[in-house]
Structure formats: C-alpha cells, structure tokens
Amino acid sequence: MNILGIETSCDETSASVVNNGQLLSNEVFSQTIHNEYGGVVPEVASREHEAVLSIIVKLALKSADINVKDIDCISVTNGPGLMGALLVGVNYAKGLAISLDVPFLGINHMEGHLFANFINNPELKYPFICLLVSGGHTQIWKVNSFDNYSLLATTRDDAAGEAFDKGARILGLGYPGGPEIEKSAVSGDDKSYKFPIPIVKSSHLDFSFSGLKTALLYTCNKMNKIQLNNEIHNLAASYQSAIINTLIDRLEKAIEETGISIITISGGVAANKSLRKNVINLEQKYNINVYFPPMEYCTDNAAMIALTGYNRFKQNEKSLMELVPNPNLSMENLSNV
Ligand code: KG4
Ligand code: ZN
Secondary structure (H helix, E strand, O other): OEEEEEEOOOOEEEEEEEEOOEEEEEEEEEOHHHHHHOOOOHHHHHHHHHHHHHHHHHHHHHHHOOOHHHOOEEEEEEEOOOHHHHHHHHHHHHHHHHHHOOOEEEEEHHHHHHHOHHHHOOOOOOOEEEEEEOOOOEEEEEEEEOOEEEEEEOEOOOOHHHHHHHHHHHOOOOOOHHHHHHHHHOOOOOOOOOOOOOOOOOOOOOEOOHHHHHHHHHHHHOOOHHHHHHHHHHHHHHHHHHHHHHHHHHHHHHHHHHOOOEEEEEOHHHHOHHHHHHHHHHHHHHOOEEEOOOHHHHOOOOHHHHHHHHHHHHOOOOOOOOOOOOOOOOOOOOOOO
C-alpha cells in the first residue's frame, strides 16, 4: 500500500512516499526566500508552495521509483499552520485524489511530529513521552498508543523555537534563529550570562519563554554595538543554555512523575545538538531509552505526514472532499479530521 504524503504548513514544501509503513522517499524544498525578511511571510510562503509543489511530488515519486497510478491514498497536512500555505497542499491533494480516484486524508501536523521517531525506529514501543519542540509548539505528550495521547505540558506564551527565532533577531543573527544561535554559541561560554529558568506557578510542568527573551533584550540594550559584537557568542551560548535547561528541567519532572522509560524528542528544535546531548545524558541518570529522529525528520517534512497517514488509512479513515484546513487545528478529535 503506497501513501503519498504532502506537507505545506509553513515554509517547507515536502512530498514523501511510504510503502506499508516503510519510507521510500522524502523530498523537501526549504524556502530560503524568507531569510531576507527575518521571518516567514505567509503570502510569500503560499506562492512558493504553489510554484514548486508539483515538482516536489514528481521528485518524490521518482525517488521512490513508483508511478503516480500506484498511489493508494494521499495524506496531507491540514493544520495547524498558515492558512494560505495549508490551502495549497490540501487543494493539490484533493485534485490529485479525484483524478486518481483514491481517498485522501487530512493529517494533524503535530501528530506527524509525534510519529517522526517511527521513521527510523519502527521498533519504538508504547507508552513513550515525546518532547515536541517546534517553532509554534512546546509540549510534552504521553503517547499511550496510536490515537491515544495525553498532554502533560505546554507553553504559556512563546514556543522554544520562537524563543530561538526572537532571540536571534535581538542578537542581529539570521533566520531561522535556532541554527544561527547554535552556530554562534559554539565559540561562546554558556555561563557568562545568567538568564532565568522560567517557572509557571500554576503548573510545574508548563513552559514560559517570553521572560527569557525580555531578559536578553534588556541585557543587549545596556550594551553599545561594539560590546554587543564582542559578547555575541557568550550571549548566544548563555541564551541557548537557558532554553535547553528549561526543556530538560520539565522533561526530568515528566520522567519522574510518569515513570515512563522511553523518551522521544521531535520538532525543529530537536535538531539542536546541545539539546540532543543533554537529553542523551538523561539515559544514564534515569536508566531510560532516548530516541531522536535524524535531523531531516526533526524539521518539517512529508515523511512524518505519510507515515501518520498510513496508520490512519489502515484504520479505514478517509477525509471528505469538504475538508477545510484549520490553522489552529488541535490534537483533540484526531480521527476523521
Ligand atoms: O518543526 P519546525 O521545522 O516547524 C514548525 O512546525 O514550527 O520547527 C522550526 C523551528 C524554528 O523556530 C527554528 O528556529 C527551530 O525549529 N530550529 C532550531 C534548530 N533548527 C531549527 N532550534 C534550535 N536549534 C536548531 N539547530
Ligand atoms: Zn513542524
């Protein structure tokens, strides 16, 4: 059974083919055009998706060495994300599904991230904890089984990826901020500035990153251009360390409270090497197993959408042609989206 996955929720245009749960191809076009604006411009993102999606789909079919007529189902991200960007993918998927006379399935992007770890670790066992850290979300999920998830923690304001992106803008680094801060931090001392680990009083597992970003802004505002330039690596290292320490602090609490011994990390921020190292250190401390997707499946990709689509299609799920993308799609009521 061949599933074609399509992902266009933000600034990556991606298509993938999965055969009986096994990945055959994953093609990703990253829209670097946004770098010059310092963030994703929604209208530009939609136009870029429109321009390249059919090429990316053809490439994915070619790399998988299958004909378009061999597709049994099309799964496509239908939220959360940017409305215009989602519409490009969903409408393309509907059109192709009609012309091939195959079903199509709307998939929640966040559920895709939860399952990115199965791409390279099909042996992954339930239940597991997933720290999902992307540009729009920072959550800890208890994944009991397929389609059975409990949210343990979420962010009260900015997401971790957003904290990286906003921090990079304050420091005058490029976009996306995560990789830029990571690069700059390599030659810095992470103990040179003390940024707070934010605590949410009403829920000890929840995250808050907006205070951290403000603390960085105040610190930078006290410096002139030359001082800032001299301190950039130390600031990047200390700021990155504060974000990672916060993530690790809450993850440790979740491990202690649930007693679950399998931990997965996913989402764009999971590409951060320092975060990966800190999470790996927990393996010994708690006698647990930690899984990360390879870098290319941390950031947005269609492989995770095709794989999640495969699991849903196996349960005989399909979406109606009336399906409208939802920019704020939540993880509740995932079936029959
Ligand atoms: O999952 P993703 O590709 O898109 C969303 O669904 O949001 O995540 C994008 C986020 C951006 O905020 C980006 O700065 C962050 O992931 N990111 C990183 C790294 N690579 C990407 N953050 C820290 N370190 C990285 N190496
Ligand atoms: Zn994502």
